[in-house]
Amino acid sequence: MSAEGMNPQKDPLHPQVQPPGDESARGQDGQRLQHAEGASKPVRAPAAREAQPRGAKIHGDKPIDQAEAAERFIAAPLHQAAHDARLWDVRKKRDAATQAIPEWEELRELASQIKTHTLANLDTYLEQFEAAAKANGVHVHWAADGAEHNRIVHGILRDHGAKTLIKSKSMLTEECGFRHYMAANGIDIIETDLGERIQQLDEEEPSHVVMPAVHKTRIDVAEVFARTLGTDPTNDDAHYLAESQRMTTRPLILQADAGMTGCNFAIAETGTVVTCTNEGNADLSGNVPKLQIHSIGIEKLIPRIEHLGVFIRVLARSALGSTITQYTSHFRGPRKGTEMHMVLVDNGRSARLGMEEFWTSLKCIRCGACMNTCPVYRRSGGLSYGATYSGPIGLIIDPTFNKRKYSTLPFSSTMNGSCTNVCPVKINIHEQIFAWRKVLAEEHQIPLLKQGMMKAAGAVLSRPAAYRAAIGAADSALKALPRFAVYNPVNTWGKKREMPESPKQSFHAWYKQNRMKDGAK
Numbered sequence: 041m042s043a044e045g046m047n048p049q050k051d052p053l054h055p056q057v058q059p060p061g062d063e064s065a066r067g068q069d070g071q072r073l074q075h076a077e078g079a080s081k082p083v084r085a086p087a088a089r090e091a092q093p094r095g096a097k098i099h100g101d102k103p104i105d106q107a108e109a110a111e112r113f114i115a116a117p118l119h120q121a122a123h124d125a126r127l128w129d130v131r132k133k134r135d136a137a138t139q140a141i142p143e144w145e146e147l148r149e150l151a152s153q154i155k156t157h158t159l160a161n162l163d164t165y166l167e168q169f170e171a172a173a174k175a176n177g178v179h180v181h182w183a184a185d186g187a188e189h190n191r192i193v194h195g196i197l198r199d200h201g202a203k204t205l206i207k208s209k210s211m212l213t214e215e216c217g218f219r220h221y222m223a224a225n226g227i228d229i230i231e232t233d234l235g236e237r238i239q240q241l242d243e244e245e246p247s248h249v250v251m252p253a254v255h256k257t258r259i260d261v262a263e264v265f266a267r268t269l270g271t272d273p274t275n276d277d278a279h280y281l282a283e284s285q286r287m288t289t290r291p292l293i294l295q296a297d298a299g300m301t302g303c304n305f306a307i308a309e310t311g312t313v314v315t316c317t318n319e320g321n322a323d324l325s326g327n328v329p330k331l332q333i334h335s336i337g338i339e340k341l342i343p344r345i346e347h348l349g350v351f352i353r354v355l356a357r358s359a360l361g362s363t364i365t366q367y368t369s370h371f372r373g374p375r376k377g378t379e380m381h382m383v384l385v386d387n388g389r390s391a392r393l394g395m396e397e398f399w400t401s402l403k404c405i406r407c408g409a410c411m412n413t414c415p416v417y418r419r420s421g422g423l424s425y426g427a428t429y430s431g432p433i434g435l436i437i438d439p440t441f442n443k444r445k446y447s448t449l450p451f452s453s454t455m456n457g458s459c460t461n462v463c464p465v466k467i468n469i470h471e472q473i474f475a476w477r478k479v480l481a482e483e484h485q486i487p488l489l490k491q492g493m494m495k496a497a498g499a500v501l502s503r504p505a506a507y508r509a510a511i512g513a514a515d516s517a518l519k520a521l522p523r524f525a526v527y528n529p530v531n532t533w534g535k536k537r538e539m540p541e542s543p544k545q546s547f548h549a550w551y552k553q554n555r556m557k558d559g560a561k
């Protein structure tokens with residue numbers, strides 16, 4: 041049955057789906073179910089309608105103008121406020137969950153060390169994984185890049201005459217442009233993750249690694265579903281929307297020719313792929329069709345099953361502030377009468393492993409905590425980055441894919457270091473952002489105006505006398521100049537905020553007057 045065949049307006053809701061406050065939403069102990077999402081503070085969709093701001097404009101390899109897209113997001117105050125509140129709520133839940141276990145820092149350290157060790161011996165662990173998977177009856181493939189990954193998967197589907205594929209959320213397949221490639225080759229893809237399905241129906245990329253549609257309000261989702269699934273455009277009740285999507289997607293899932301998942305962890309010792317979801321959607325993709333494919337970034341390896349517990353504990357707490365994801369599924373070998381394929385994908389990872397300053401970004405377990413804490417990300421939305429990966433982790437990964445196209449991204453940070461503090465695998469994110477700025481400046485990958493300004497700033501900052509003179513002149517100018525001379529299009533810093541009031545005396549002058557009078561230096 042196709043999605044078009046369903047009529048969510050006419051067909052009744054599933055009997056278990058009831059409005060909020062319904063007693064059936066309580067567990068056996070009488071308490072409301074407190075899973076990760078259930079425990080969240082509800083962020084109400086704005087009552088007033090506001091057009092959803094769209095992401096960055098892409099012009100081939102031209103540098104992404106993240107600031108321009110961010111400005112449009114900020115200009116939609118209802119969206120910006122809802123996005124900020126939602127992510128800050130997740131950040132607070134993450135803090136509570138990590139503070140609830142005294143061994144949190146120990147776990148972070150362990151996770152970091154296991155990843156460092158695995159990456160330092162990646163060739164050995166990849167060979168071990170391949171041998172174990174083959175022994176389990178799995179067909180193992182190697183893809184050097186995204187294009188090869190897509191060709192391999194298409195070849196598997198073609199060999200089986202498969203025309204429809206259900207797929208659980210996978211950032212790797214986003215990296216590979218998988219959905220577009222398959223559409224061009226006549227293969228129907230159905231996303232099984234609710235957020236990712238919303239994004240697919242709206243023809244947008246995911247804006248967050250864990251919550252793909254977090255930049256949308258419920259009203260936006262109601263509009264997308266009304267347009268694509270025929271639901272009631274005025275009904276933005278979350279239960280109604282989720283159930284409508286379920287009713288239209290389930291038949292497609294049951295009839296699909298093949299299923300595909302990404303991979304959170306790949307265990308070298310056993311050849312197992314582990315996926316962590318809150319909707320059980322990877323289980324549908326992995327267990328319903330007879331043909332099963334798993335796409336694995338080569339950095340997802342961990343040595344042994346005993347290491348998995350460390351990552352499961354840090355991932356769920358960092359991502360949503362929950363103790364564990366609802367589903368942690370292990371895919372080890374084909375079930376009777378089925379076929380299983382695993383595709384190990386490099387797509388720039390080996391090259392990154394050789395980058396002295398940036399290789400530790402490969403430790404990332406895609407929890408999204410650095411995004412939730414980042415003030416720039418929360419106020420500009422993930423699609424403003426115009427890249428598969430957004431937020432702080434995106435700033436250090438994206439330029440490894442295309443230095444010119446993503447040359448502006450490392451400048452979209454306040455460098456407050458909060459991303460580094462929350463990272464469960466201890467990636468020094470803000471230091472890598474700074475390192476990218478240096479690389480890009482040295483390679484002239486930044487705009488001429490910025491290059492000139494940095495040169496001028498360097499000349500002033502390296503000469504104490506020139507610096508003091510400049511500060512003195514700026515202080516006097518701020519006091520004397522009319523407002524329009526300070527707040528104009530040239531001063532982008534002053535667009536959304538007031539310049540600080542200039543002090544009566546510089547610190548240097550104060551120090552000289554108060555501390556150096558007795559001969560102190």
Ligand code: SF4
Nearest residue numbers: 404405407408410463
């Ligand atoms: S860089 Fe760290 S905090 Fe950010 S998504 Fe990756 S693991 Fe999570």
